Amino acid sequence: MNDTTRKGLLPAGLADGLPPQAKGEAILVERLVAAFDANGYDRVKPPLIEFEDSLLDGPGVALAPQMFRVMDPVSQRMMGLRADITPQVARIATTRLARAARPLRLSYAGQVLRVRGSQLRPERQFAQAGVELIGAEGIPADAEVVLLAVEALQGVEVARLSVDLTLPTLVPAVCRGLGLDAEASARARDALDRKDAGALVGFENGAGEVFRALLAAGGPAAEAIARLERLSLPDEAAAMRSELAELVATLAAAVPDVLLTVDPTEYRGFEYQTGVSFTLFARGVRGELGRGGRYHLSSGEPAIGFTLYLDSLARAVPAAAVPERIYLPYGTGFAAARELRRQGWRTRAGLVPEQEPKAEAERHGCSHILQGGAPTPL
Amino acid sequence: MNDTTRKGLLPAGLADGLPPQAKGEAILVERLVAAFDANGYDRVKPPLIEFEDSLLDGPGVALAPQMFRVMDPVSQRMMGLRADITPQVARIATTRLARAARPLRLSYAGQVLRVRGSQLRPERQFAQAGVELIGAEGIPADAEVVLLAVEALQGVEVARLSVDLTLPTLVPAVCRGLGLDAEASARARDALDRKDAGALVGFENGAGEVFRALLAAGGPAAEAIARLERLSLPDEAAAMRSELAELVATLAAAVPDVLLTVDPTEYRGFEYQTGVSFTLFARGVRGELGRGGRYHLSSGEPAIGFTLYLDSLARAVPAAAVPERIYLPYGTGFAAARELRRQGWRTRAGLVPEQEPKAEAERHGCSHILQGGAPTPL
Numbered sequence: 001m002n003d004t005t006r007k008g009l010l011p012a013g014l015a016d017g018l019p020p021q022a023k024g025e026a027i028l029v030e031r032l033v034a035a036f037d038a039n040g041y042d043r044v045k046p047p048l049i050e051f052e053d054s055l056l057d058g059p060g061v062a063l064a065p066q067m068f069r070v071m072d073p074v075s076q077r078m079m080g081l082r083a084d085i086t087p088q089v090a091r092i093a094t095t096r097l098a099r100a101a102r103p104l105r106l107s108y109a110g111q112v113l114r115v116r117g118s119q120l121r122p123e124r125q126f127a128q129a130g131v132e133l134i135g136a137e138g139i140p141a142d143a144e145v146v147l148l149a150v151e152a153l154q155g156v157e158v159a160r161l162s163v164d165l166t167l168p169t170l171v172p173a174v175c176r177g178l179g180l181d182a183e184a185s186a187r188a189r190d191a192l193d194r195k196d197a198g199a200l201v202g203f204e205n206g207a208g209e210v211f212r213a214l215l216a217a218g219g220p221a222a223e224a225i226a227r228l229e230r231l232s233l234p235d236e237a238a239a240m241r242s243e244l245a246e247l248v249a250t251l252a253a254a255v256p257d258v259l260l261t262v263d264p265t266e267y268r269g270f271e272y273q274t275g276v277s278f279t280l281f282a283r284g285v286r287g288e289l290g291r292g293g294r295y296h297l298s299s300g301e302p303a304i305g306f307t308l309y310l311d312s313l314a315r316a317v318p319a320a321a322v323p324e325r326i327y328l329p330y331g332t333g334f335a336a337a338r339e340l341r342r343q344g345w346r347t348r349a350g351l352v353p354e355q356e357p358k359a360e361a362e363r364h365g366c367s368h369i370l371q372g373g374a375p376t377p378l
Numbered sequence: 379m380n381d382t383t384r385k386g387l388l389p390a391g392l393a394d395g396l397p398p399q400a401k402g403e404a405i406l407v408e409r410l411v412a413a414f415d416a417n418g419y420d421r422v423k424p425p426l427i428e429f430e431d432s433l434l435d436g437p438g439v440a441l442a443p444q445m446f447r448v449m450d451p452v453s454q455r456m457m458g459l460r461a462d463i464t465p466q467v468a469r470i471a472t473t474r475l476a477r478a479a480r481p482l483r484l485s486y487a488g489q490v491l492r493v494r495g496s497q498l499r500p501e502r503q504f505a506q507a508g509v510e511l512i513g514a515e516g517i518p519a520d521a522e523v524v525l526l527a528v529e530a531l532q533g534v535e536v537a538r539l540s541v542d543l544t545l546p547t548l549v550p551a552v553c554r555g556l557g558l559d560a561e562a563s564a565r566a567r568d569a570l571d572r573k574d575a576g577a578l579v580g581f582e583n584g585a586g587e588v589f590r591a592l593l594a595a596g597g598p599a600a601e602a603i604a605r606l607e608r609l610s611l612p613d614e615a616a617a618m619r620s621e622l623a624e625l626v627a628t629l630a631a632a633v634p635d636v637l638l639t640v641d642p643t644e645y646r647g648f649e650y651q652t653g654v655s656f657t658l659f660a661r662g663v664r665g666e667l668g669r670g671g672r673y674h675l676s677s678g679e680p681a682i683g684f685t686l687y688l689d690s691l692a693r694a695v696p697a698a699a700v701p702e703r704i705y706l707p708y709g710t711g712f713a714a715a716r717e718l719r720r721q722g723w724r725t726r727a728g729l730v731p732e733q734e735p736k737a738e739a740e741r742h743g744c745s746h747i748l749q750g751g752a753p754t755p756l
Contacts, residue, residue, distance in 0.1 A: 011427070011429060011450050011453055014425040016423065016425065017424075018422055030408055040725055040727070044396055047393065047503050050388050074391070101741050140727075143712075144727060334525055334632035347418055
């Protein structure tokens with residue numbers, strides 16, 4: 001291994017985006033943000049680095065072990081490199097934009113960094129794009145956000161999209177309604193997280209039967225809702241079920257081509273959610289494309305949003321067509337070249353006199369060459 | 379100051395991009411990169427963070443004191459947050475793309491971070507966008523890169539553009555040609571950097587006279603070239619002057635609307651340049667828009683490129699027009715809303731039944747409202 005090779009090595013989990021993938025990702029991000037914009041979501045751009053305290057506010061604390069930290073020589077305070085953009089958008093909504101009209105619709109796109117990759121996502125840097133709808137709650141707000149995710153993903157030609165809905169508040173409501181104590185509730189949570197029906201026994205007030213039925217209810221949304229509606233649930237949990245059923249009906253009517261599934265006991269990764277939550281997949285593509293749900297800002301305001309992960313998404317979209325490019329032999333004037341670009345041509349200019357212009361054009365991967373003032377296919 | 383306010387404070391030199399500026403910057407970047415792409419420059423996307431050694435290779439070392447550093451827990455090696463993207467593009471060209479056809483045309487856009495702001499640029503995070511043309515040298519290559527900067531900047535409607543050309547290799551060539559020793563050369567460099575004609579005395583072989591004439595030669599390009607051509611210069615320096623004259627003639631013919639100036643002794647900030655270099659300004663706008671020039675990669679390959687600074691550039695472009703937005707009263711169906719967006723409308727939906735839909739539309743800054751199925755101006 002020579003010195004140049006060694007210097008070319010990047011830290012694990014960090015990578016160079018090369019042509020054409022780097023362009024593909026940038027175009028993907030801009031098309032997503034354009035879909036957010038068309039739906040009334042205004043873009044914000046928080047900094048890559050800010051005071052650690054701000055980044056660890058509220059749900060952000062879950063990523064504390066994943067955050068790189070540096071000392072700020074100016075303030076002598078610790079700063080963190082963001083591992084997630086959502087807490088920054090929440091900060092902007094509760095401070096700089098505290099007085100902006102509600103509901104407040106914000107979008108963002110940018111890079112995040114993490115100290116270690118995970119088994120599912122070895123990357124330590126990846127791009128996120130998403131929205132937050134702040135100061136609104138209820139089914140129309142939930143539906144707007146889920147449908148926006150669908151519209152944005154279908155807009156970048158993600159095929160076989162599926163939305164997996166979950167209700168992380170349902171099991172706690174059942175526990176409260178059936179009078180389970182903290183120990184029994186924790187035991188139920190643990191068994192449900194492991195999807196271990198066999199461990200869901202020995203609970204008071206028929207709770208074990210309800211938990212097993214919830215666990216078995218998951219699947220395609222229409223059937224799952226029907227199974228849930230046959231259950232006898234305490235009032236608070238029953239109200240949540242009604243909301244979920246209403247949301248499913250709204251979504252199914254709006255986007256009948258999208259597979260909707262319901263997993264009523266899914267909880268991991270949704271610990272901070274306060275209502276309906278969802279995960280986005282493209283069937284047949286590794287990794288989730290994004291996730292979202294309802295939560296509360298530190299100010300107490302209700303919010304709902306989602307985040308898309310560009311690394312997974314890049315695997316779910318069709319490869320961009322190789323664009324046509326025209327070779328301009330040495331000596332082609334600037335005005336002629338600019339005019340071709342104005343017409344939409346992508347040019348590549350010869351910088352030294354060519355022996356064989358066509359061979360040079362081919363060496364540069366061009367599809368056309370300028371001959372006698374006219375684009376000519378190679 | 380309450381807790382929320384305190385948490386909203388960002389470290390000095392770091393800022394939130396808010397609507398509509400955040401969108402404006404993103405659109406600006408994409409339009410610049412599209413101009414690079416149309417000229418055959420393929421986008422690369424190096425990571426925000428990589429091993430310190432790689433970032434400090436070659437010209438990158440100039441920014442060493444400005445680089446945040448973090449320990450990589452995986453490799454136990456120091457990593458740096460990039461303070462400049464150019465060294466990363468050079469690394470990609472000499473490693474991953476070492477065997478790609480030359481000349482190699484690469485473009486990039488992204489954020490950089492610096493430990494401290496400067497008086498001229500207090501920001502500690504800003505966006506850069508630029509190109510590198512690798513494995514080509516000579517006037518056609520120089521001209522391509524300068525003209526690309528002009529085309530990209532004029533494409534985003536920068537008015538009153540000026541290109542300030544400099545030749546950082548000229549004074550060293552004069553010193554060599556007139557046989558000045560290291561001490562005399564350093565003294566000349568120092569006086570020229572301070573533009574102190576009075577200190578340019580006491581040199582051997584008529585060098586003082588040449589230096590004073592070089593210092594006085596700067597100004598609009600046609601006159602500056604005429605003044606330079608009247609000077610008697612040693613052969614190597616005279617050859618550089620001829621190249622500069624040829625480049626100026628090419629640029630003046632191609633973009634007669636751009637102000638070209640020449641400062642033949644400008645050197646600070648161009649210490650690593652190996653030939654013609656340039657700074658881009660919009661007259662009347664604070665700060666340079668970008669800079670570039672010829673240099674050599676660590677592999678010895680010739681290269682020429684430029685970097686644009688998005689913070690200065692944002693001050694030089696006209697504000698984007700406020701886009702029209704339509705309010706969709708509560709209950710508007712998803713299909714109807716999506717169809718409006720397909721037609722190019724930006725929608726904002728009511729999420730609760732309105733008492734007065736028009737008042738709500740106005741509160742949300744909409745220009746239109748959907749009434750009886752048709753967009754109606756407010």
